[in-house]
Amino acid sequence: DTEVTQTPKHLVMGMTNKKSLKCEQHMGHRAMYWYKQKAKKPPELMFVYSYEKLSINESVPSRFSPECPNSSLLNLHLHALQPEDSALYLCASNQLGANEQFFGPGTRLTVL
């Protein structure tokens, strides 16, 4: 299994809603990443989990809350988002030493 899966594919939520994005990989990778990508821009790193511990938080607002329940799963909990948070959210994983990151298909989030 050489893929990263993400659910849901699309999500529409109001500013008072609470929702979660899910990412899963079964490649035995020990690092997992969340990126945010706005239209016509490159991905921006949000969080990195290394060996299931949060190692990088790129000054992301607290309305985004990551969670890594185990080495295969990565969640992103969303609460009280703003319309400007609408974007494509990408998850990635890598084996650290091997270095290339493998990306999931993303979740297209719309905040109304």
Next chain:
Amino acid sequence: AQKVTQAQTEISVVEKEDVTLDCVYETRDTTYYLFWYKQPPSGELVFLIRRNSFDEQNEISGRYSWNFQKSTSSFNFTITASQVVDSAVYFCALSEARGDYKLSFGAGTTVTVRA
């Protein structure tokens, strides 16, 4: 600090033309990794190639080829005999070779191949 520059924002070609995407990078590290990713309209970033800083050998994979020149800090990508399916945004990226191997992406080049 690491920086990747893709000077071409958009390139439009007719099918079967060759297209070259430029990538210039800056880093103080002596060991680093360079990548190219393809992002079709569906949104998923597809890994194309990784090159280590100590390996300047050029590479060819089918219609794709990469030219790594450390002397000019460039890692250019050529698509030969382009096809409509090559239409996508292409990102060049640079990674440190330590810690969490953070990726620094270029701004991306949108390639449109017309039939």
